[in-house]
């Protein structure tokens with residue numbers, strides 16, 4: 725039996741939801757409302773001691789870390805193949821999933837936190853907010869929540885994150901000039917990882933991801949949106965605002 729604990733189909737949750745759906749696997753979807761801090765509840769922290777989503781439970785075994793969850797799914801359910809058999813092509817796929825985890829995602833995440841957390845928590849009193857923070861198991865996540873709640877990331881850090889996100893998009897645009905998919909001629913976990921980051925970007929980062937500047941990324945985004953597994957993934961969300969609407973104008 726497969727169970728996935730996840731938030732809305734976005735970022736790391738989207739990455740593992742999409743992988744399961746690409747494989748056509750039946751799984752129990754446990755939706756956690758990150759706006760209600762459900763990922764920090766004592767019940768969920770028993771599942772994932774980091775208090776973050778996603779987490780996969782397979783026959784009782786807990787598997788965490790979205791990229792490693794996807795590799796695990798690929799190991800246990802190899803069809804349809806999302807990881808190339810050829811060692812060089814496999815390295816290429818892993819190059820991209822590592823790039824997303826170590827470079828693209830952390831930068832994009834800080835920009836998202838700076839934008840999204842304050843409106844989410846400003847209705848709370850200081851005591852209520854502190855009570856929520858005390859439930860977060862990781863000290864570094866507590867610090868991130870505190871900084872984001874005040875929109876207090878230093879300007880130099882935000883500028884650097886913006887630069888890294890733009891570099892990431894340029895790199896993916898260049899890769900798509902060579903091949904139809906990010907890591908080569910075949911659709912792989914590299915596309916899954918990149919899409920998990922880029923799904924909402926035509927809306928939230930329209931200035932750097934648009935038909936004039938990045939036509940290949942936009943065409944790839946449309947190919948992704950046309951995949952039945954992407955549709956199935958969005959069907960598991962609660963808030964329709966998370967579903968990209970194709971060629972979008974900025975908000």
Ligand SMILES: N[C@@H](CCC(=O)N[C@@H](CS)C(=O)NCC(=O)O)C(=O)O
Pocket residue numbers: 731734735736737758763775776777778788789790791865
């Ligand atoms: N390295 C982890 C990161 C997981 C992560 O950052 N999850 C985010 C959602 S995309 C989360 O749970 N955020 C809420 C929080 O940290 O409180 C992975 O790839 O699974």
